[in-house]
Amino acid sequence: MSNDHKTDIATTGIVEGDIVEFPLPPHHHRLTDTDPRAARRAERQVSTMFILSGLCIIAFIAAYIAIPETSYLNLGPAGTIQTSNFMLGLTFGLATLLIGIAAIHWAKKLMSDEEIVDYRHPVGSPQEDRDAAKAAFDAGVAESGFVERKMVRRTLLGALALFPLPLIVLLKDMGPLPGDSLRHTIWRKGSRIVIDVTGQPLRPEDMQVGSLVSASPADLKAIQEADGDQNARAKASIILVRMKPSDIVSEQGEGWSWNGILAFSKICTHVGCPIALYQQRTHHLLCPCHQSTFDLADSGKVVFGPAARAMPQLPITVDSEGFLVAQSDFQQPVGPSFWERA
């Protein structure tokens, strides 16, 4: 029995129980320690694994040269797999694994397994070192005059406080200021509504009751090419649905639909996922990301999930040639909420 070392014991709360120390249990020799034949067997096993590893590397190089990227391996129910990926991974993986297993087998069977004991020392520096460090620091402080020369100290702190500002100011040109760009999309009065995939303009008779079409403004492609980005698309995408006019409970504005055809933003008001999961019987629109559910027959209002605001409705009508067009831009910002939205 011996005492626990008490170098750093709090004055409050600690109850030191009786400390009992048990000696290390006696060491048991392994078969490889006592039987030279077992040791030689283990040595052979380790070496065999190293040799197999080397062979796998040669197989890897052969596979790299021989197997074209375009070859595929059918693994039945497990699916189809790129042959080169399979063979390169198999050979390289085995080569690596074998080195690891061999090294550990070597350590476990042939290296000494007698536990050794090392003693710990208190982690902190000894008191004389602490005193010496403090003395050195104090001497430096005294020589610098940091304490007495108040003016130097204060102006130094002031200068250092201002110093990082350029690093922050320089970040300003990372992007333009938002301005009112989040409030508008490229929809204009009379923008033709085209099918997103084909770019075909739509007539009301192209849509059956219960159908949903992903659509965009006719000039989207040209704007996108001019801007060289997808910013316009990220806000202007809409979905068109057609329901029986008698099913419509309410709309966000009077006369915003055309014979049961309603247009809504496709960008979720929660965090901006595009939505196109539509249940035609209930007129519910479900966001696949976070399951916000909107009732398109009732002003696109939220009926379930984390979104707070209704899907913005785009007022539409039909132009003189019989094509569906927008009456105007959206009457509210589309997509997620933002600080200045209110």
Next chain:
Amino acid sequence: MSTVVDGVGKAIGRADDRAPISSLLKDNLRKVFPDHWSFMLGEIALYSFIILLLTGVYLTIWYQPSMQEVVYHGSYQPLVGIPMSEAYNSALHISFDVRGGLLIRQIHHWAALFFMAAMVVHMFRIFFTGAFRKPREFNWVIGGSMILIGLLEGFAGYSLPDDLLSGVGVRIVAGIIESIPVVGTYLLFFLFGGQYPGHDFIPRLYTFHVLLVPGILLASVGLHLVLIFYHKHTQYPGPGRTNDNVVGFPLFPVYTAKAGGFFFIVFGVTVLMAAFVTINPIWAYGPYVPDQVTAGSQPDWYIGFVDGALRAFPNWESENFLGHTWSWNILIPCVLMPGILVALLLSYPFLEAWITGDTREHHLLDRPRNAATRTALGAMAITFYGILVINGANDIVAQAFNLSINQLTWFTRIGVFVFPPLVFIATRRFCLGLQRRDRDLLMHGRESGQILRLPHGEFIEIHTPISDDEKAVILAKRDIAPIEAPPATDENGIATPGLRAKKWRAKLSNAYFGENVKRPTLAEIEAAEHHHHDEVAHEIDVLHEAGAPIPSELTD
């Protein structure tokens, strides 16, 4: 001596003339590390990180961090002729037209998942064994920060291929940034170089992913390891193991072979996973287009808890409060909740030390049962986290188990508050029960299951004493008394400064330790042993008198 060993010796000699290598080797070559499987969890994280660095370098050779639109002409037929970003085009090129490129990509992704998982499980080990206690608090903070940084790094890497799945992830993050009060909109415009998605985000994310964050991680890993080396590894209680020593095997040769070998095993398993199990098949998702989405979108698992919280949170928003829009439905689950979680995680060692008043150095690990409240807090945190992770895949869960997604969401909304406290209570009782059992084992030995009927009809069960190895483990427990609240005034009638905080501390300390089962003192154990001896002697006497055979269990 072989020529190789001789050569190494000569090289060290020459190097030593220029730097004091021998002094360094003398102290450290035979440094002792203890053996336990749970000490390898951190190693898995370290090795996965090395694999990530290696494979990451390969990927940078072919990857193009550009959002410029190009038309695909590679060898994956279904996408030929489709416009896409250069980033996605190059990720496809790596997957289909660079030999072994897909393998490297899949190793990189699997290693990233292993890296995060190993760090988290390693953290559980550190937490439940109390390895974060003095003097290792700083290493806990470094480790916890690495998990957070690793999460951001993983998300950045996941987003770089610019496929439809990861692009939607970026869209969601943009939406989260927009919800931040005052600066959110500006932050979005600065990060994306304008409106979402712009054409700057991928190149900027790339620099973040391959330069800034790996640099920070590498420095953190280095510091983490230096501190482990300096503190010497903790060890589990057992015979011969004390708070003042470390029992195990030397760094050279045993751990050079074992830990070195384990690197190859982790690497090998990761490569085989990459060979056999497809991960993130970006070609199946298609290029990112801001108005398309895949159903069943899932983030990588380590993002799951934030996404799960975002899915479950009620739709609270103040559309116009003080002239501004407050998106509580995004702000609380995605900014506030993770922020509080990280703050609690990083400050836990300091909170616990404050509550327990324990300022000793700890090198001997706690058995989780002996720190019942800590273990219960950990189980509670894991339950909270786990429910959110599952809810992050609520659409998949609903489909797989044929459940209503609305009911599942409500289950999470309620369960995330109900289950963690229940788990806390159950775990704490469970730990206290185990403490009581340990006490019984020490005092009375193990129930052998052998029932003996004495001649006068009494039934007794023979108890066999536990081994010294078991005793060493149980007796390593140190009891700490709860802190008592100081009196309101001292003997001179002067009010105790900071009385309220001290009272709180005493209350918390009592709650923390209150029901702990005291480890028996040596005197108590001795008394119990005497009693046991007397009892056995009495039983032998009784049997002897009756002329009955004496079972060997009694005389041993």
